[in-house]
Amino acid sequence: xxxxxxxxxxxxxxxxxxxxxxxxxxxxxxxxxxxxxxxxxxxxxxxxxxxxxxxxxxxxxxxxxxxxxxxxxxxxxxxxxxxxxxxxxxxxxxxxxxxxxxxxxxxxxxxxxxxxxxxxxxxxxxxxxxxxxxxxxxxxxxxxxxxxxxxxxxxxxxxxxxxxxxxxxxxxxxxxxxxxxxxxxxxxxxxxxxxxxxxxxxxxxxxxxxxxxxxxxxxxxxxxxxxxxxxxxxxxxxxxxxxxxxxxxxxxxxxxxxxxxxxxxxxxxxxxxxxxxxxxxxxxxxxxxxxxxxxxxxxxxxxxxxxxxxxxxxxxxxxxxxx
Ligand code: HEC
Ligand code: HEC
Numbered sequence: 001x002x003x004x005x006x007x008x009x010x011x012x013x014x015x016x017x018x019x020x021x022x023x024x025x026x027x028x029x030x031x032x033x034x035x036x037x038x039x040x041x042x043x044x045x046x047x048x049x050x051x052x053x054x055x056x057x058x059x060x061x062x063x064x065x066x067x068x069x070x071x072x073x074x075x076x077x078x079x080x081x082x083x084x085x086x087x088x089x090x091x092x093x094x095x096x097x098x099x100x101x102x103x104x105x106x107x108x109x110x111x112x113x114x115x116x117x118x119x120x121x122x123x124x125x126x127x128x129x130x131x132x133x134x135x136x137x138x139x140x141x142x143x144x145x146x147x148x149x150x151x152x153x154x155x156x157x158x159x160x161x162x163x164x165x166x167x168x169x170x171x172x173x174x175x176x177x178x179x180x181x182x183x184x185x186x187x188x189x190x191x192x193x194x195x196x197x198x199x200x201x202x203x204x205x206x207x208x209x210x211x212x213x214x215x216x217x218x219x220x221x222x223x224x225x226x227x228x229x230x231x232x233x234x235x236x237x238x239x240x241x242x243x244x245x246x247x248x249x250x251x252x253x254x255x256x257x258x259x260x261x262x263x264x265x266x267x268x269x270x271x272x273x274x275x276x277x278x279x280x281x282x283x284x285x286x287x288x289x290x291x292x293x294x295x296x297x298x299x300x301x302x303x304x305x306x307x308x309x310x311x312x313x314x315x316x317x318x319x320x321x322x323x
Contacts (some may be wrong), residue, residue: 044177051094051170052121054163059171062164071155075175076183082155084184089176093138094125094169096145101165103297105157105249106236109149113141115302125173152239152249157297228314231307235299243318250296251288259321262289276312 003009049056063069069078074085089097098116099108114131116122123129127137135142160168232238240249251261257276260268264287269275278285280303283296303311 043179044174046171046174049170049174049177051173052125052166054166054170056167056170056174059167059169059174062160062167063171066158066160073184075178075180085172086175086178086180086184088140089169089172091138091140092144093134093141094173095122095134096138096141097169097172098122098165101158101160101168102302103157103236103299104153104155105295105297106239107144107148107151107153109234109236110135110145111230111234112236112302113145150233150236150239157295159294159297162301224310224313225317226314227307228310228312228317231303231311232314235302237311240296250291253315253318255319255321257316257318257320261286263287264289264291264293273309273312273316276315277308280308280311 003011046056046060063074068074068085071082072078072085073080073083076086095113095116096108098119099112110131113134117126117129117131117134120129126134128134135145232241242248242252242254244254245252246254256271259271261271261275262268266289269286275286279296281298281300283298284293287293299308
């Protein structure tokens with residue numbers, strides 16, 4: 001401390017004042033540090049959030065290991081290539097997420113969501129096993145199904161296991177429960193119009209929302225081909241496969257049955273029932289020449305044997321190549 005020459009220098013007073021301020025700051029520092037260790041002050045705690053027996057902390061690890069944040073925003077962090085996922089569990093619900101994540105290449109249809117509601121654990125989390133009640137409780141699911149159900153998405157199809165999906169949904173349930181003080185802000189992008197989000201043509205929409213056969217036991221019997229067609233639309237196959245010979249994400253189905261497919265390893269295989277069945281249950285067993293492995297999700301956990309047979313019958317109905 002310097003005093004001008006000839007002026008009174010209250011050195012002791014100034015030193016005491018400085019020390020008093022320093023002491024006050026030190027007390028505040030220690031007190032606030034202690035408060036910051038208090039248990040989360042009413043916030044959701046990931047270790048206390050469970051979803052159908054799956055774990056939110058584990059889900060965060062899955063989220064990081066697949067680098068979901070490289071494309072998505074969550075709780076204010078991440079990239080802006082893909083939608084904010086913070087509150088999606090709240091808005092779209094568990095059954096919609098269960099339908100989306102295993103085959104993210106296509107948007108789920110109502111049939112796919114209904115199928116997941118038949119799982120008692122998922123229905124318990126959703127609060128209902130009835131599709132109409134579900135769509136009312138989770139309007140974002142209803143909107144996504146109506147506007148985009150069955151269409152292709154720009155999200156990559158990740159090879160997620162059942163366990164990883166359950167844990168991811170537990171993590172998204174946790175972020176939904178966080179008090180984010182209103183983040184992400186409204187208006188959310190839901191409800192705005194996007195070119196990709198134009199409604200399906202009426203015929204496709206009717207097929208997309210058609211009740212699958214097992215739900216309508218008393219209804220008139222549906223032929224295997226018609227059942228297979230509804231299932232193919234329902235499960236998003238037609239987002240990647242054309243019913244003629246055109247190449248979409250995957251090969252066209254027109255004239256496929258009875259033909260000979262050339263595989264990526266150069267071998268040739270006759271397309272019969274067994275080959276088609278294996279292509280659906282274990283897509284990477286044979287990779288068609290000109291395509292990448294991993295592009296098509298396995299439907300082994302989503303389709304029953306009778307359903308696979310119906311889809312195979314439908315593919316066969318799209319034209320047979322006679323040897
Ligand atoms: C390469 C970028 C990319 C990665 C990595 C990625 N996503 Fe996506 N995801 C997208 C895009 C793009 C969309 C929007 C698709 C569309 O609108 O067609 C999307 C959509 C979604 C949706 C639906 C969002 C909504 O509002 O309807 C969910 C849920 C989702 N992703 C979860 C995940 C999870 C979980 C991971 C990690 C395991 C992940 N994504 C990794 C790009 C990505
Ligand atoms: C995300 C896109 C995608 C979805 C959804 C999808 N597939 Fe595929 N599928 C592909 C791709 C890509 C290939 C070629 C690579 C391979 O052989 O795995 C393929 C191959 C096939 C083949 C072999 C075709 C041939 O020319 O030999 C059949 C059969 C098939 N898929 C049926 C289905 C059925 C049935 C569904 C729905 C239950 C379905 N796919 C859903 C992308 C998809």
